[in-house]
Amino acid sequence: MKAVVLFPQNQAPQYINNFPEPVASNENQLVLSVKAAAIKNLDKARASGKHYSTQGDIQQAKVIGGDGVGILADGTRVFALGVTGMVAEKAIVEKNKTIALPEGIDDATAAALPNAVAGSAMALRFRAAMQAGETVLINGATGFTGVIAVQIARHYGAKKIIVTGRNEQTLQSLLQLGADEIVSLKQSEENITAQLKQIHTVTPIDIIIDYLWGRSAELLLEVLKGTGTFTHKTRFVSIGAVTGDTIQLSAETIRSVDLQLSGSGLGSWSRAEFQQLFTDIIPEMFQLAADHQLQADTVNIRLEELESLWQTTDTDGKRLVVII
Known part of the structure; x- marks a missing residue:
């Protein structure tokens, strides 16, 4: 053959x-x-x-x-x-x-x-326990899985979706697929941080779905860092490491913010969750695509x-x- x-x-x-x-x-x-x-x-x-x-x-x-x-x-x-x-x-x-x-x-x-669904829906449903009406930030949304994640987050009822990435054309196209605000990672780190802080102040970020890790993840965690007052709880889910497998994470960040840091991938899901992926989640997404509701x-x-x-x-x- x-x-x-x-x-x-x-x-x-x-x-x-x-x-x-x-x-x-x-x-x-x-x-x-x-x-x-x-x-x-x-x-x-x-x-x-x-x-x-x-x-x-x-x-x-x-x-x-x-x-x-x-x-x-x-x-x-x-x-x-x-x-x-x-x-x-x-x-x-x-x-x-x-x-x-x-x-x-x-x-x-x-x-x-299916791979993109596993790399997005599983994180949203089981690691972040997403609820309708929440604000979701997708870091590295211009890859194929990120594009699918935007649409699934909207399907699951996200109130606001923020996307980051370096491909300007794809970032703009995500606005037609459900994203509400884009953050270009081609900017200076100072501008990225300032834009993210402004977003987080106006609409506190409930969930971060991260496909990049590396320096952009460090910037996001720095944005979440508290100053000793009460903070908004954010669930940060690592899925990929396109820009680096390791980061520097300040202990002050962990102590100063209500942060849930987890990962989603092979080995992190329970048998029941994986079974649900096969029996419910992927079939639902296949049907959405067949009905032209998922691109x-x-x-x-x-x-x-x-x-x-x-x-x-x-x-x-x-x-x-x-x-x-």
Whole structure:
């Protein structure tokens, strides 16, 4: 079969046209004819062995991609998590890790959405315990997951949504998708801090969803820092670390503000929360997309093109999707 395979000695995966087809090993496994698979930062990090979930993995040739969209033997079109890699013509999936797709959603959108939904809805619902009427700031909203997070926060009833980022064009487009105010990270740190303090004074920030970490997270935490008087409670949820994996955090900040600092990602969710993601949250977002109430822009490529485009990053809030 045709597949994109990562070999241990290589830094990037290769397109192979005669890789062995996977075989189901028990009655709970199904063969999926894959039609589309999105390429996420998670896939790249896991393929390189740099993601925390890959520690201890035995290095061997393997098809890349953790999830995708395809057709089962009975004709059902589904999104599924892969037992084997999904950037291939065939993959093995488990029966209880598939979601039937509604009419009206295309393969590329269905492949692109779930990772972004997990990277936004899970943080909003379970780590931040978001309530309708709250103010949400999304730090790093110009990537694909950030764009989805803006729309989901609005769907969940946010009163005000503030977004930050460096891509000016995408920042402006977020105003049409539900954002109320934008903060350009291309400004000087002094201007960023002044704008954020003004926002927090006028409309206290209830939730921060952070995809960047690094210096911008330090600035946000500095903005929240109290002066010895009563402070507004803010729930800060770290999801990504695009601009740096570590920050300096002043102990005074922790002591001076009513701050809840948590993370949302693989390993942080309970079994019940993950089950809810599969049974309720992702299906709801699929239906919203099918009803044209949730926008997900993709850049679609062929299987054989991925090898040369492996280092491509999301541009203008779009997701790279391999169409098979």
